[in-house]
Amino acid sequence: MINTALQNLIAGNTILYPTDTVWGIGCDATNELAVKKVYQLKNREESKSLIILVDSIEMLKNYVDDIPDEALHILKTATSPTTIIYNKPKNLAKNTIAADNTIAIRIPKDDFCIQLIQKFGKPIVSTSANISGAPTPKSFTEISKAILQSVDYVVALHSNKKVVKSSTILKITASNKIEIIRA
Numbered sequence: 001m002i003n004t005a006l007q008n009l010i011a012g013n014t015i016l017y018p019t020d021t022v023w024g025i026g027c028d029a030t031n032e033l034a035v036k037k038v039y040q041l042k043n044r045e046e047s048k049s050l051i052i053l054v055d056s057i058e059m060l061k062n063y064v065d066d067i068p069d070e071a072l073h074i075l076k077t078a079t080s081p082t083t084i085i086y087n088k089p090k091n092l093a094k095n096t097i098a099a100d101n102t103i104a105i106r107i108p109k110d111d112f113c114i115q116l117i118q119k120f121g122k123p124i125v126s127t128s129a130n131i132s133g134a135p136t137p138k139s140f141t142e143i144s145k146a147i148l149q150s151v152d153y154v155v156a157l158h159s160n161k162k163v164v165k166s167s168t169i170l171k172i173t174a175s176n177k178i179e180i181i182r183a
Contacts, residue, residue: 002112005155006119013152014038016129016143019053020081020110021167022136023143024126025151026053032093038125039095041150044132049098051083051167052105053126055117060105063091063123068176075107081167082106085181087174096125106167112157128166136166 005015012034015026025041027034029052039046054060057075060067064086071084089096089103097103106126108114117124128136129143137143148154169182 001155001157002116002119005116005153008153009034009116009120009124011152012037014041014150015153015155016147016151017112017116017155018110018140018157019113019126020106020108022138023129023140024053025129025147026124026126028120029092029096029123029125032095035093035095035125038127041147042127042130042132044127046095048132049102049104050096050125050127052092052096052103052123053108053113053117054105054123055114056107059117059123060107063105064089064103066172066176068172068178070176070178071170071172074170074178078168081109083167083169084178085169085171087172092123102171104169112155 008015009028012031014037017024017026025038027038065088074082083104083106085102085104087102129147130136131146171179171181173179
């Protein structure tokens with residue numbers, strides 16, 4: 001299962017996989033063509049940014065220049081899934097980056113996600129498994145047939161898991177303060 005997901009990421013394909021929050025549509029976050037497939041699959045404008053998953057603070061440092069001390073503290077102490085929007089991302093596909101030159105990144109607390117990212121050695125996209133504008137599915141059974149048929153590979157894991165809440169989203173302001181976007 002993890003090896004098939006890995007092979008699909010390496011090939012530039014899309015995957016549907018469980019995360020520490022909702023089911024995600026993923027791909028190689030450094031591959032512009034793969035990211036384009038995700039936007040097409042979701043029927044989403046490329047001007048809307050995506051969330052990226054990394055496996056550690058060390059990996060995070062390869063994709064953002066500045067991680068304020070307050071953000072590091074949050075990453076080390078957060079007990080629930082927390083996504084942080086960073087300024088001036090680097091080494092990622094251009095179409096993952098928001099128009100204001102920011103990127104949303106989370107370090108998941110899910111064993112499958114961590115192992116997949118570690119084996120892949122690069123960040124992966126994690127956007128909710130729905131067509132843009134449709135409700136976010138809280139379980140595998142709520143994912144539309146259109147999504148299930150459009151992704152290249154579906155990870156058959158945790159299909160009975162139901163999620164109560166998406167991640168908290170925080171943003172680092174220009175003055176390096178933390179602003180709550182979604183609690």
